Amino acid sequence: MIHYDPHKWLDHFFDLRGSLVKEIGLRVLVCVVWAAAVVSFHKFVRPVDIPSILHSLVGVALGLLLVFRTNASYDRYWEGRKLWGGIVNETRNLIRASAVHLHEEPRLLQKLARWTALFPWATMNCLRDEFDLGSLGAELTAEEVSGIRASQHQALHVSARMSELLAEMRSRGLVSDIVYTSLDQNVQLLVDYLGGCERIRKTPLPFAYIVHLRRALVIYCFTLPFALVDTFGWMSLLDVLLISYTFFGIEEIGVEIEGPFGDDANDLPMRDICETIHKNLYALAGMRRQEREAMPEGL
Incomplete structure (x- = not known):
């Protein structure tokens, strides 16, 4: 994700990264070259202009289709962000509530915090088809890492370990059945x-x-020069450039x-969210840096 100040236009007005100019540049260029060919043919061979009323009417419908397309994609993007906000909240709630009942069992609490902090990393891996545990990977034993890697579903494997730790808390009498049910929720x-x-x-x-x-968009942009050439002449190239760039x-x-879980410039910053959760949970569990370094590997 690109962080920017929306109040400062000139700071990002000419940016290429994240602006999608590279992605659509070839399509727009082809439309402009085609428009130049149409104008040349119209002026030097024979007229090929058509009434512009058709494109005026179709342009309205095409605009509505594009608006629906963008709204549907943004709904997916925003829902993805809300789901990750829920992951942030529930991981915090789990360790916050557990810390109250495990103040005399810091090792168990820290172990739960570690596996809970692993959950967002495992979720990100499932969504991106990759394997990245961040700095938490160095705190696990080789057997634990290989267990996560070899699991059929990384996030479910981690959640199962979290449930095992909660079950251990109940079996040892550290929490009541009611508290256990709340934590398991x-x-x-x-x-x-x-x-x-x-x-x-x-x-x-x-x-x-x-x-x-996409078919309607291509047909519209490639027939647009025929509707503009009689009125605008060579200026049709600029018109086609602006309209095709916009559409x-x-x-x-x-x-x-529409797919907010990738690693592109406009996707959700899931790695940053995972790091934030990691720091928050370790702070809630009282795991300062020196304490983590002193913990046995793979706890």
């Missing part, structure tokens, strides 16, 4: 948020809608944000 909600993220990732927008929108840009924004 936090783990259940984490798995629910994981499922919500997977739903977004594995359910793209309907294929028929995307295909129809292709809006469509590409939808593509960019």
